[in-house]
Amino acid sequence: MPKKMHITLTVNGKEEEFLAEPRELLIYTLRERLNITGPHIGCETSHCGACTVTIGGKSVKSCTMFVAQADGADITTIEGIGGPDNLHPLQEAFKEHHGLQCGYCTPGMITRATKLLEEIPNPTEEEIRFGMAGNLCRCTGYQNIVKSIQAAAAEMSAAKEAAE
Amino acid sequence: MIPAAFEYYRPKDMEGVLSLLAEHGDEARVMAGGHSLIPMMKLRMADVPHLIDLQDVGGLSDIEVGTDSIRIGAMVTQSDIITHEGLATAAPILREAALQIADPQVRYMGTVGGNVANGDPGNDMPGLMQCLDATFHLIGADGTRDVPARDFYEAAYMTAREDEEVLTAVTIPLLKGGHAYEKQKRKIGDYATAAAAVQIVNEGGTCAAASIAMTNLSDTPIYSQAACDALVGTSVDDSAIKAAMAAMLGDIDPSEDNRGPVAFKKHVAGIILRRAIERAWSRA
Numbered sequence: 339m340p341k342k343m344h345i346t347l348t349v350n351g352k353e354e355e356f357l358a359e360p361r362e363l364l365i366y367t368l369r370e371r372l373n374i375t376g377p378h379i380g381c382e383t384s385h386c387g388a389c390t391v392t393i394g395g396k397s398v399k400s401c402t403m404f405v406a407q408a409d410g411a412d413i414t415t416i417e418g419i420g421g422p423d424n425l426h427p428l429q430e431a432f433k434e435h436h437g438l439q440c441g442y443c444t445p446g447m448i449t450r451a452t453k454l455l456e457e458i459p460n461p462t463e464e465e466i467r468f469g470m471a472g473n474l475c476r477c478t479g480y481q482n483i484v485k486s487i488q489a490a491a492a493e494m495s496a497a498k499e500a501a502e
Numbered sequence: 503m504i505p506a507a508f509e510y511y512r513p514k515d516m517e518g519v520l521s522l523l524a525e526h527g528d529e530a531r532v533m534a535g536g537h538s539l540i541p542m543m544k545l546r547m548a549d550v551p552h553l554i555d556l557q558d559v560g561g562l563s564d565i566e567v568g569t570d571s572i573r574i575g576a577m578v579t580q581s582d583i584i585t586h587e588g589l590a591t592a593a594p595i596l597r598e599a600a601l602q603i604a605d606p607q608v609r610y611m612g613t614v615g616g617n618v619a620n621g622d623p624g625n626d627m628p629g630l631m632q633c634l635d636a637t638f639h640l641i642g643a644d645g646t647r648d649v650p651a652r653d654f655y656e657a658a659y660m661t662a663r664e665d666e667e668v669l670t671a672v673t674i675p676l677l678k679g680g681h682a683y684e685k686q687k688r689k690i691g692d693y694a695t696a697a698a699a700v701q702i703v704n705e706g707g708t709c710a711a712a713s714i715a716m717t718n719l720s721d722t723p724i725y726s727q728a729a730c731d732a733l734v735g736t737s738v739d740d741s742a743i744k745a746a747m748a749a750m751l752g753d754i755d756p757s758e759d760n761r762g763p764v765a766f767k768k769h770v771a772g773i774i775l776r777r778a779i780e781r782a783w784s785r786a
């Protein structure tokens with residue numbers, strides 16, 4: 339039996355401790371061990387971005403990280419971004435502007451978009467398409483995803499100005 | 503996709519890394535961003551019984567822009583290169599190339615050291631480093647040594663680095679003239695069908711020096727001295743560019759794969775080189 343490691347993670351602000359084999363992929367830790375099923379498995383080969391989470395300020399494909407690498411990390415998933423009673427502006431915008439159809443890619447899309455808008459608060463369409471290039475969608479044709487992100491950016495900038 | 507089991511280590515310093523490498527020999531491998539290694543381990547094409555994660559080893563993440571050279575630590579990520587202000591002015595071609603690698607998520611994790619040490623002919627940094635005449639710094643049990651990028655690549659996944667050596671940094675001499683990194687790929691996030699890195703010096707309308715390297719068109723990156731020679735002394739007009747393209751085609755040795763047959767790859771290589779030369783010349 340391979341040796342298990344003692345792992346500590348902070349996921350959406352909550353500390354988690356458990357024993358796991360180092361080779362466990364973070365996406366499985368989240369989904370199967372911690373029952374955090376927002377991040378999805380689309381391709382499992384680092385291409386689709388459905389499994390995207392935020393770790394230490396980076397958008398990361400959690401199918402391409404061992405749980406051992408993440409030991410000690412602070413992780414945010416879609417569950418930590420907003421929920422049914424407190425939708426994040428991006429979630430609200432995806433709903434309003436039909437940024438999803440089947441919804442499979444959406445947790446990864448929105449998680450990645452939160453980071454994109456931190457780096458570029460008012461992105462152009464080109465910047466959105468380039469910044470979201472690690473997330474694939476089989477349904478929407480991307481048009482409404484771009485619109486949703488633009489709408490959320492406008493909403494978030496307006497809210498920020500109002501607060502200042 | 504579950505990789506084979508391994509022992510995981512996260513040493514705090516290079517001494518720790520080197521002693522693990524000495525202890526486990528070719529059963530051990532270092533991991534930087536993991537974005538080449540983990541996919542290979544998942545496919546069970548790489549078997550790594552002892553995995554040494556470099557993330558806590560200090561001193562590998564600095565970018566130093568000096569007066570006559572630029573030093574980039576092995577653990578600097580593609581994303582660090584893109585956002586570094588000093589590099590944007592000192593060596594904009596690094597940013598131009600990094601932006602054409604993979605996608606945002608991969609660029610946050612993928613490192614310069616991993617990209618150049620990997621030895622995959624599809625990686626973009628090795629060709630770029632050959633064009634810029636970079637030097638790779640290695641450390642091992644017997645101390646440190648330097649290897650020119652142009653001497654580093656032996657065959658696919660075979661490099662001048664010994665199993666128990668670690669790449670610590672890359673040094674690039676101060677850039678001269680104009681540069682371009684041009685890449686043809688099927689989609690964002692794809693490896694090159696063909697890519698060209700070009701540096702050209704323009705002295706009063708004549709090409710005084712040129713440096714040309716090609717990516718993913720042989721089992722190593724190809725530095726084409728013949729293509730450089732075809733440009734030097736010319737005004738980089740159409741006939742000189744055609745001569746450089748022909749010379750380059752004599753040096754590459756592409757093989758057929760899912761990016762196309764050999765004839766197509768050669769065709770694309772020529773066009774990509776032409777575009778890179780024209781763009782570099784326009785900036786020279």
Ligand SMILES: Cc1cc2nc3c(=O)[nH]c(=O)nc-3n(C[C@H](O)[C@H](O)[C@H](O)COP(=O)(O)OP(=O)(O)OC[C@H]3O[C@@H](n4cnc5c(N)ncnc54)[C@H](O)[C@@H]3O)c2cc1C
Binds near residue numbers: 537608611670
């Ligand atoms: C979807 C996807 C698309 C991609 N597209 C591109 C692309 O277009 N162009 C491109 O160039 N790359 C591409 N990559 C690869 C990516 O850039 C990798 O991150 C990079 O090749 C390796 O860097 P890493 O830090 O992840 O290295 P790792 O995966 O950690 O390591 C790669 C290899 O290098 C060795 N190594 C790592 N660091 C060192 C060191 N300091 N000293 C000695 N050996 C070391 C490891 O032992 C391993 O054998 C892509 C990857 C993915 C997943």
Ligand code: FES
Binds near residue numbers: 381385388400
């Ligand atoms: S499931 Fe991770 S990138 Fe597709």
Ligand code: FES
Binds near residue numbers: 440444475477
């Ligand atoms: S909404 Fe179905 S994959 Fe994007």
